[in-house]
Amino acid sequence: MRLIEREGVEAVSMRRLAAELGAGTMSLYNHVPNKAVLVDLAAERIMADARPYQVESDDWRDHFRAHARAVRELARRHPRAFVLLATRRLSSEAGFRTIEAALLNFDRAGFRGEIAVGMMRAMVSYLLGTLMREVATSPELGGIALSPFEDVDMSAFPLSAEVIGELGEYDHDREFEFGLELMIAALERYREGGPGP
Template sequence: MLDAAIQVADRGGAAAITMRRVAQELGVEAMSLYHHVPNKDAILDGVVDAVFAAIKLPSADCDDWREAIRERAYSARAVLSRHSWALGLMDSRRNPGLATLRHHNAVLGVLREAGFALPTAAHAISLIDSYISGYVLQEVNLPMTTPEDVEEVAGGILEHLPADELPYLREMIVDHALRPGYDHTNEFGYGLDLILDALEARRK
């Protein structure tokens, strides 16, 4: 049932998850779902838990806390890019499932075992998760996914850009975005490393 609800949301967003549509996905009557779940909220709780379960759990036994958090961040980005509709649900549910709780506990465990004070660990989790969510939200709405797309979009902007009025923007496009080998998806790792560097400086 949860797989069916996720498929519905992947096509139409979180708002598309209704008892009727999930039942249609399964090829059954909507009333039959009530034999398995009490209401729509239970399905929403379940799909959020399933999304968390798909994100790689970091290990508190890892010798390098940065690598553990980095791997988890890349995994979260990949999962949420496939299910971006979950971004609006993940922090809104009042009845988190076991996978969700295990996930939060594992991330907290990595930071605490690395020597972060509890308040700093809490700040770190908020900062990292906000960065991942914001990046994914931006990424899924960008009008480009490949270097060819970047060249087309940036070239189109450059064509109509008043260079005398906007010299720094022109410089960014010509000397950065349109340079051979530029890949805008690498920005995620750059930003993540900046965050991890800053957190390392406050680890105590």
């Protein structure tokens, strides 16, 4: 995990890890069969580090918000390793704890089965996409600040020109909460029998 946070997932190899540990490369194979399993274990370690959220309310929306914010907090603690959660299947107890918590939130809202799984996957897609962009564009988290818009003929893009200031700035807190409320509003509409997928 320290290697990933320092240099990124691409830096991980059995040889590199052995050097970090001051061990022989072949000795690592006594513990893990290959790099893929090693990376799976790192992803599991991230999930095991997830802190349970506390909510006083029974309202599913409050639980949904708290769960999403807990995932964001996890991403901010492990900004470079968080990408692993987008590419690994978490089949351990740590992985199923977060799946169970998400499904329980949808159950509180009255959604079960296939619909709940679809909603959970939509939530996961929102969180992973939003949070990977946040950590990648936050210098304080090891990301790279976005470069300014330059050399673009704004007369060819009038709608973009109207909001060029907003397009050039990021407020990750506000944008995360805005997207979260959009998802909750969509779930409420679906729950009330409005148009759905």
